[in-house]
Amino acid sequence: xxxxxxxxxxxxxxxxxxxxxxxxxxxxxxxxxxxxxxxxxxxxxxxxxxxxxxxxxxxxxxxxxxxxxxxxxxxxxxxxxxxxxxxxxxxxxxxxxxxxxxxxxxxxxxxxxxxxxxxxxxxxxxxxxx
Numbered sequence: 001x002x003x004x005x006x007x008x009x010x011x012x013x014x015x016x017x018x019x020x021x022x023x024x025x026x027x028x029x030x031x032x033x034x035x036x037x038x039x040x041x042x043x044x045x046x047x048x049x050x051x052x053x054x055x056x057x058x059x060x061x062x063x064x065x066x067x068x069x070x071x072x073x074x075x076x077x078x079x080x081x082x083x084x085x086x087x088x089x090x091x092x093x094x095x096x097x098x099x100x101x102x103x104x105x106x107x108x109x110x111x112x113x114x115x116x117x118x119x120x121x122x123x124x125x126x127x128x129x130x
Contacts, residue, residue: 015059020044020052022084024073025061029081032065032072 003011016022023042027033039049053073056062061080065072075081 012059015055015061018052018055020048021056024049024052024056025075025080025084028062028073028075029084032074034070034072036070038073 016025020042024038027038027041035049035053038053039046042049044052053062053064057064057073061076062073063076065074
């Protein structure tokens with residue numbers, strides 16, 4: 001049975017749905033990075049970084065490159081970098097819209113609540129007449 005495209009997309013975004021994975025991908029946008037540099041920049045435990053890299057590697061999003069005793073990681077293709085740039089543009093637009101709304105709210109004069117006259121109810125009127 002073939003997986004519907006929308007389900008495959010949802011699984012793809014779920015796979016990306018970890019802050020450490022997004023940070024790894026951001027760091028790899030400009031070329032291969034040694035694992036030791038990823039550790040220094042992300043500040044997570046080595047075992048956790050290894051797990052996150054394994055998830056990305058199994059998904060085919062990153063590749064490992066061995067140079068002597070150094071292991072570097074790189075994006076498997078440029079489309080992931082474009083996806084991250086698109087996400088940044090979308091977030092920027094969303095936040096700009098919120099900032100505009102906030103500015104409008106802050107500029108709007110909020111009228112003080114009107115003093116309400118005490119409304120007499122039939123029970124009060126009857127008591128007052130006694």
